[in-house]
Amino acid sequence: MILQPVILSGGAGTRLWPLSRELYPKQLLPLLGDSSLLQDTALRMDCMVQQCSVQKPLVVCNEEHRFMVAEQLRQIDRPASSILLEPVGRNTAPALTIAALAAAADNPEQILLALPADHAVSDLDAFQASISAGLVLAEQGGLVTFGIVPTQPETGYGYIRKGEQVGNLGFRLDTFVEKPDHDTAQGYLDSHEYLWNSGMFMMRASRWLEAITRYQPGMLAAATAAYEKGQHDLDFYRLDQDAFSASPSDSIDYAVMEPLSQDDDSNLKSWVIALDAGWSDVGAWSALWDIQEKDPDGNVCQGDVFTQDTTNSLVMAGDRLVATLGIKDSIIVDTSDAVAVVHKDYAQDIKNVVTWLKQQQRNEHILHRRVYRPWGHYESMDMGEHFQVKRITVSPGASLSLQLHHQRAEHWVVVKGTAHVHCDGKDFDLQENQSTYIPAETRHRLANRTDEAVEIIEIQTGSYLGEDDIVRFDDHYGR
Numbered sequence: 195m196i197l198q199p200v201i202l203s204g205g206a207g208t209r210l211w212p213l214s215r216e217l218y219p220k221q222l223l224p225l226l227g228d229s230s231l232l233q234d235t236a237l238r239m240d241c242m243v244q245q246c247s248v249q250k251p252l253v254v255c256n257e258e259h260r261f262m263v264a265e266q267l268r269q270i271d272r273p274a275s276s277i278l279l280e281p282v283g284r285n286t287a288p289a290l291t292i293a294a295l296a297a298a299a300d301n302p303e304q305i306l307l308a309l310p311a312d313h314a315v316s317d318l319d320a321f322q323a324s325i326s327a328g329l330v331l332a333e334q335g336g337l338v339t340f341g342i343v344p345t346q347p348e349t350g351y352g353y354i355r356k357g358e359q360v361g362n363l364g365f366r367l368d369t370f371v372e373k374p375d376h377d378t379a380q381g382y383l384d385s386h387e388y389l390w391n392s393g394m395f396m397m398r399a400s401r402w403l404e405a406i407t408r409y410q411p412g413m414l415a416a417a418t419a420a421y422e423k424g425q426h427d428l429d430f431y432r433l434d435q436d437a438f439s440a441s442p443s444d445s446i447d448y449a450v451m452e453p454l455s456q457d458d459d460s461n462l463k464s465w466v467i468a469l470d471a472g473w474s475d476v477g478a479w480s481a482l483w484d485i486q487e488k489d490p491d492g493n494v495c496q497g498d499v500f501t502q503d504t505t506n507s508l509v510m511a512g513d514r515l516v517a518t519l520g521i522k523d524s525i526i527v528d529t530s531d532a533v534a535v536v537h538k539d540y541a542q543d544i545k546n547v548v549t550w551l552k553q554q555q556r557n558e559h560i561l562h563r564r565v566y567r568p569w570g571h572y573e574s575m576d577m578g579e580h581f582q583v584k585r586i587t588v589s590p591g592a593s594l595s596l597q598l599h600h601q602r603a604e605h606w607v608v609v610k611g612t613a614h615v616h617c618d619g620k621d622f623d624l625q626e627n628q629s630t631y632i633p634a635e636t637r638h639r640l641a642n643r644t645d646e647a648v649e650i651i652e653i654q655t656g657s658y659l660g661e662d663d664i665v666r667f668d669d670h671y672g673r
Contacts, residue, residue: 195246195329196304198399199239200293201274203232203255203263203311204283208545208559209478212532213510217561221312222262225482229270232263232311236272239307241322246329249304250275252296253311254289257281260430261568261671279427281435286393287449288441291406291417292433294399302400305332308446310393314485316472324469327363328396336463337405338396339367339451341389343470347379350477350542352391352447354466357455364467367455370447389468393475395446405450405462413449416441427672479525479534480541483508497528506538530563530573568671569594570647582654586640588613593641595669602656602663604632606640611648614641637667 207220214220221232229237242248250273255263257279267273278292290308297304307325315321328338341354352373357366370391374382382388397405406414416437423434442449454464474485486494486508493504497511505522512528525536536544551559564573569592576583588594596616606613607629614623615630616639624630632638634656642648666673 195333196249196301197239197242197246197329198249198297198304198306199236199251200290200297200306200308201232201235201251201253201311202286202289202308203253203259204280204286204289205310205312207312208548209542210476210482211544211548211559212529212534213527215559215561217258218262218566219259219312220476222259222266225476226314226486230266231314231476233266233270233272234314235309235311236267237270238309238315238318238321241318242325245322245326246305252293253277254280254293255311256283257430257432262566264429265568277430279430279432280438281433282439284438284441284443286446287406287410287444288413288417288438290395290402290446291414292421292438294402294406295418295421296431297399298403302403303398305329306395306397306399306402308395310475312476313392313394314472314474314476316485318471320471321469324467324471325396328465328467330363331360331465331467332396332398332401335398335401336465337401337451337454338364338465338467339447340392340394340396340469341466342392342473343468344383344388344390347376347383348390349373349376349379351475353379353382353388354391355388356466356468360465364465367451367464367466369455370452389466390473391447392469392473393446394469395451401462402450405454408457408460408462409453410442410444410449413442413444478541479508479527479536479544480538483525483538508538532558567594568592570642572652575651577659580655580657580659582659584652584654585609586650586652588640588642588648588650590642590645590647593670594639595664595666595671595673596637596639597664597666598637599634599656599663600665601634601658602654603634604638605653605655606630606632607651607653609649609651611642611646612644613648613650614643615639616641639668 203221206216207214210220222230224230236251239248253274331338353371355368357368359365420433420438423437424432451464474481483494488494492506494508498515499509499511500517502519504518507524510527516528523538527534548559564571570587570589572584572586575585608624608626612623618636
């Protein structure tokens with residue numbers, strides 16, 4: 195039996211602002227330890243290797259995240275079989291359809307396990323047991339989802355109503371239910387007939403394509419065109435933008451699983467398996483507080499934190515000390531360019547800050563001061579009307595593109611390592627404390643030919659300092 199994990203990594207994680215940003219979303223963050231949620235998702239599949247043949251993961255992600263996704267999987271030695279790049283977000287149903295098309299090209303009968311990249315699971319034995327039960331039903335041709343055994347009347351999740359039980363494996367899927375109010379959620383909890391909607395699904399690639407043909411033919415047509423007109427780009431597969439943009443936007447549950455559960459004429463069957471494995475979608479700061487180990491005062495603290503008379507709070511410090519006195523039931527998250535202070539009851543509403551930032555045409559919802567690139571990263575340290583200072587770190591063996599700027603000049607000072615510089619047709623090395631000047635309209639490139647990181651301070655001067663003032667002539671990363 196072949197199991198093909200499909201990691202869906204397209205979310206933005208707006209409710210975890212200011213730590214989660216559009217260009218560095220929550221699935222790429224190490225929120226629960228040293229590894230990111232994406233890495234945890236890939237490593238979680240190790241528990242199934244004794245049960246079936248587990249393939250390298252298929253990953254569907256935003257094209258802006260492609261190098262970070264590839265690098266994080268490389269770091270844990272779980273490289274993807276393919277990273278499929280979405281030019282625009284179209285929710286999970288088109289994403290899974292693209293993955294099914296890719297999988298079916300190799301073997302249409304392999305079983306897909308669709309996993310959101312930003313969830314947490316603490317009990318791997320229970321996870322393994324539920325996935326194993328799902329394999330049995332998927333092997334028989336069923337479309338399977340996994341419902342979380344609820345522990346409280348949660349209003350932030352959708353619910354699944356269970357139908358008749360199928361032996362000791364699972365239940366017929368009765369219906370999906372939108373996020374309820376508190377009293378309705380309490381009724382669901384008391385009835386023992388409902389599960390939280392996890393967003394995890396399992397089925398043969400061929401059966402998904404059969405279902406999407408029946409219920410969403412327009413979506414299938416757009417996804418097929420996007421896949422067939424796509425092209426390989428280094429280690430990635432870039433979907434055709436126009437074709438994929440034409441796809442309807444919908445989730446797996448509402449595009450296919452819900453109509454299937456109500457379709458008595460279909461030979462396809464839908465099932466739900468109860469999963470009780472310490473699951474969380476880490477959808478808000480309050481959820482992160484819920485699942486973490488707490489100190490005697492009920493606090494979860496990360497970083498350089500001082501607390502006094504502080505209870506039941508989440509305090510996350512970035513690069514500086516955060517001190518709290520006399521607070522309770524609060525969330526405090528500090529980053530280099532923004533601080534969020536929120537009562538836990540308002541944790542879901544932090545997305546309103548992101549909406550406001552967009553309306554104000556600010557960029558604190560898009561990126562951090564530290565911006566990751568395939569060659570390393572840079573941090574903005576200071577900025578004025580006609581100048582900007584950055585700290586640039588180039589990874590071992592990496593290099594920036596051969597480029598020029600029309601409206602700015604740059605002065606580079608090496609503060610760590612040995613930098614290799616190409617400027618105006620000349621190549622030379624710079625050691626620590628050495629510098630060079632790059633005039634505007636001059637072709638140049640910064641590279642690291644050593645096995646240690648190189649750091650430079652870059653001082654930009656000019657009438658315009660935007661990142662779009664760049665002309666690339668050669669780039670190892672296909673940008």
